Amino acid sequence: MPLRIxxxxxxxxxxxxxxxxxxxxxxxxxxxxxxxxxxYDPNQCDEWIKQNVLAHxxxxxxxxxxxxxxxxxxxxxxxxxxAFITERLTKWLNQFPAIHVWADCLAWDWVxxxxxxxxxxxxxxxxxxxxxxxxxxxxxxxxDPSTPRAEFSEMSGGGGHQxxxxxxxxxxxACHNKLLNMARK
Numbered sequence: 001m002p003l004r005i006x007x008x009x010x011x012x013x014x015x016x017x018x019x020x021x022x023x024x025x026x027x028x029x030x031x032x033x034x035x036x037x038x039x040y041d042p043n044q045c046d047e048w049i050k051q052n053v054l055a056h057x058x059x060x061x062x063x064x065x066x067x068x069x070x071x072x073x074x075x076x077x078x079x080x081x082x083a084f085i086t087e088r089l090t091k092w093l094n095q096f097p098a099i100h101v102w103a104d105c106l107a108w109d110w111v112x113x114x115x116x117x118x119x120x121x122x123x124x125x126x127x128x129x130x131x132x133x134x135x136x137x138x139x140x141x142x143x144d145p146s147t148p149r150a151e152f153s154e155m156s157g158g159g160g161h162q163x164x165x166x167x168x169x170x171x172x173x174a175c176h177n178k179l180l181n182m183a184r185k
Contacts, residue, residue, distance in 0.1 A: 034076070
């Protein structure tokens with residue numbers, strides 16, 4: 001069975017020309033990947049994005065930051081432009097033979113994920129071409145698809161920040177696991 005990877009992205013707004021600010025991935029194995037994009041378009045960021053997304057980034061508030069990729073235990077960290085991050089993300093994803101991608105609500109996340117690779121037809125072949133999402137899983141479980149995720153997962157106040165892509169990916173994983181456990185009972 002393919003490995004599940006839980007994904008979240010933060011971006012500059014809900015419009016066709018949006019640009020990625022950050023991505024976070026958490027695998028079932030415990031391996032994690034977090035990246036911030038130096039080439040996002042700051043002119044697209046409204047006050048909400050500045051206060052709720054950019055305020056929770058690690059490196060974007062540091063002018064002149066150079067591109068880098070480092071490893072902290074099971075966490076791969078990366079900062080740079082889209083090409084640099086895509087290269088590092090591809091290497092990270094290649095450690096898994098077959099992948100199912102899960103995200104909260106994929107209307108934007110999946111499109112932006114695919115665009116990293118030049119479109120949906122160019123994603124790595126070991127990634128299943130159909131993504132999975134929590135909103136549908138909530139609905140299929142008889143729950144409101146807009147249920148607050150951090151509260152449902154019991155992760156609110158757990159040291160992370162909503163709208164940080166890595167934290168949100170961890171919340172997606174926790175919600176997914178809780179919903180599956182509920183279904184088994």
